[in-house]
Amino acid sequence: MAPPSSPTDHHIVALQxxxxxxxxxxxPxxxxxxxxxxxxxSxxxxxxxxxDASILVLSxxxxxxxxLSPEVTPYLKLIVIVAAGTDCVDxxxxxxxxxxxxxxxxANTEAVSEHAIGLYFSTRxxxxxxxxxTRAGEWPRKKTLVFDCLNHDGTHPLTCQEEVAGIIGNGAVGKRIAQLARGLGMKVIIxxxxxRGDASAPIRSDNEQGRVAFDAVIKQSTVLFIAVPLAPSTxxxxxxxxxxxxxxxxxxxNVSRGGVVDEEALVRALQRNQITGAATDVFAKEPAGPENSPLLAEGTEDLNLVLTPHLAWATQQTLVNYERLLKETVEKWLVGEFMNVVT
Structure with missing residues (x-):
């Protein structure tokens, strides 16, 4: 690949x-x-x-x-992150x-939101x-597996109508998860x-009196959905x-970013039965494995912890949306129209 020959010539490099x-x-x-x-x-x-890239495409x-130094990328003018999260780029x-x-x-709102609901059911x-x-043949041997699938305190799972769904993150994904949760019969608090907030405050409906103090949501939720970007504040x-x-x-x-949740603290909470279960599609270090993730370390196998490898976004419609947005972003940028600018 050669460097651009003129200001109107561009080299687009797609890394993933x-x-x-x-x-x-x-x-144009x-x-x-x-x-x-x-x-x-890699x-x-x-x-x-x-x-030699002037336009860089990645996910x-x-x-x-x-x-991003001039020595490494002397011609770079535009980076298109084909994803919602931007923490991968300095x-x-x-x-x-x-x-x-x-x-x-x-672009992936529907996919990620539906995956979050699937993770909820899998865990709950x-x-x-x-x-x-069942695959191991334990059902006929034990006659019933009901008692193997109870909560850690011996109680049966809650139904959706009994759930208080706390939503941390009120962007597109958070809003869509809230809609799906309401449709299932959950009470939703945003x-x-x-x-600093009053965790003893009464539950308020998000569509009546606005959002609820963070500490109150933490205390009052029976299912907590995390959908915030990774930033120093999160x-x-x-x-x-x-x-x-x-x-x-x-x-x-958690369908946001792995670094939003302290993974070692989460494992301890599950081991100590402080919470009933957890599910995540994201990890602090990816690709995640036993050597770099507390969630996959020895001793976590029997926890009520459902893990998927950062694929909540992966649906046909997401790919269609990504392709369209990438095409529009590059073509409009050339004529001075900027879409979804991060910086």
Missing amino acids: ADFIKIPEFQL APYTCTTTLYGQT LSELHERIH ALRVDAEA LEACRTRDILVSNCPA RRVLRAHTL AERKQ RNLLSTAEFEAMSPHAVLV
């Missing part, structure tokens, strides 16, 4: 094309482009692959300040060099444990930003203090 359908760009005159696709990219390959690959480094960063918000009803025991948003304050019947579902 296995996960993103790259469209045919229709550029006098602009031209060449497109280079890499199915997946960090060791990153600098060489992005050196979740870490691009740090060094990669935005301050982009600001310093006037590199525009855009993302694709709301101990679906994976029931499946494993958390304010984390601050890192370890839920840790030891929050788990100690939660209902012992509570189930936690």
Whole structure:
């Protein structure tokens, strides 16, 4: 790949094309482009692959300040993150060099929200444990598996009509999860930003009196959905203090970013039966394995902990939405129209 030959010539480099359908760009005159696709990219390959790019397309690959230095990316003008989260790119480094960063918000709202509800049911009803025991032939041996799938205190699961669903994060995904939860019969409360609050305050309906103090949502929820972006203010948003304050019947579902939940504190809370269960699609370090994630470490196998490998977004409609937004973002940027600007 050669560097751009003129200001109207662009090199588009897609670093994770296995996960993103790259469209045919229709550029207005006098602009031209060449497109280079890499199915997946390791960090060791990153600098060489992005050196001649003027437009960079990625979904979740870490691009740090060094990669964004003039020495590594001398021609870079635009980064399109084909995802909602932007924590993978050093935005301050982009600001310093006037590199525009855009993302694709709301493209995966339906997919992620539905996955969150699926994780809730899997955890609340101990679906994976029931499946494993049934496949192992334990049903005829024990005559019943009902007692193997009870809560840690020996009680049966709650129904949706008994649930108080706390929503932390009131963006597109949080709002959609709230709609789905209401449709299932849950009472929904939307958390304010984390601050000192009165956890003894009465439950207020989100569509009547607005949002509820963060501490009150933590204490009063029986299922807690996490749908906030990862930022300095949300890192370890839920840790030891929050788990100690939660209902012992509570189930936690995280479809935001792994760093929002303190993973070691979550494992301790499950081991100590402070909460009933948890499910996550995201991890502090990805790809996650026993060597780098407390959630997969030895001793966690029997916890009521449902794990999926960051694939809540992966539906046909999400890919259609991503392709459309990527195409529109690049083509409009060339004529001075900026979409979904992050920085």
